[in-house]
Amino acid sequence: MSRDGQMRPARRSVVAGIGASALGLWPIASRAASGAAPDESRGGAAGALRAGSAPAILYEEEPAAPRGKQFAGDVRWRLETRPAASNGPPEITVTAGVAIPERQLTLNATFRRNDDISLPASHTIDLIFTLPSGFVHGGIEDIRGLLMKENEMRVGVALAGSTVKVTTLYFLVGLSATETDRKANMLLLRDRAWFDVPIVYADKRRAILAFSKGPAGESVFAQAFAAWDAKRAPPSSDSR
Secondary structure, eight states, rough: HHHHHHHHHHHHHHTTOOOOOOOOOHHHHHHHSSSSOOGGGGGGGGGGGOTOEEEEEEEETTTTTEEEEEEEEEEEEEEEEOOOSSSSEEEEOOOOOOOGGGGTTEEEEEEEEOTTTOOOOOEEEEEEOOOOOTTTOSEEEEEOEEESSSSTTOOOOOOOOEEEEEEEEEEEEEESSSSHHHHHHHHHHHOOEEEEEEEETTTTEEEEEEOOOOOOOOOHHHHHHHHHHHHHHHOOOOOE
């Protein structure tokens, strides 16, 4: 069975109970957005990026450091066309591949439109992490949703939806399908340039993984929204 086939029951379980949930903002987000310049000694956002990538930063809570720790990384975006599950039109997905080298942490975030009308979710987002053995914080206990922000130093606005932990390193976000929430979420996804993923580590320390769309991300989201909107639009009637 394919990975998509294995994940469908989990996707169904998370979106089945989605409502208009609100996600709280954490003090660490406020500190990260305080306007302080990135810590150059830890290779902040100004650090070198791989060709074709956009910046990413991992902010970690640290009791001995009031502003926490910062670890620089980058993100690469791609648009994919995947075969439909049941003889339908191909599925268009957007994937962000985030890497934080100093922590040996990666995230693959896959955004897709939900076409199953029996499930109350407009879109789903698969968050799949990899960590090194002996990771300093032990693992990832929880993900507190997904936030959007205008730039690196702003506090994010939560996308309305629900998140479930599927496996140790796999979390699934379902975005609320109520019309008010859907419109607000789509506006944030279209217009905001940065994502925040709030993390609770196994040792209860908190972190935020922030990553930018950059030009490549803006381009693939524009293409994806064009395809998703075309699928959502009702067929035009012939008035003649």
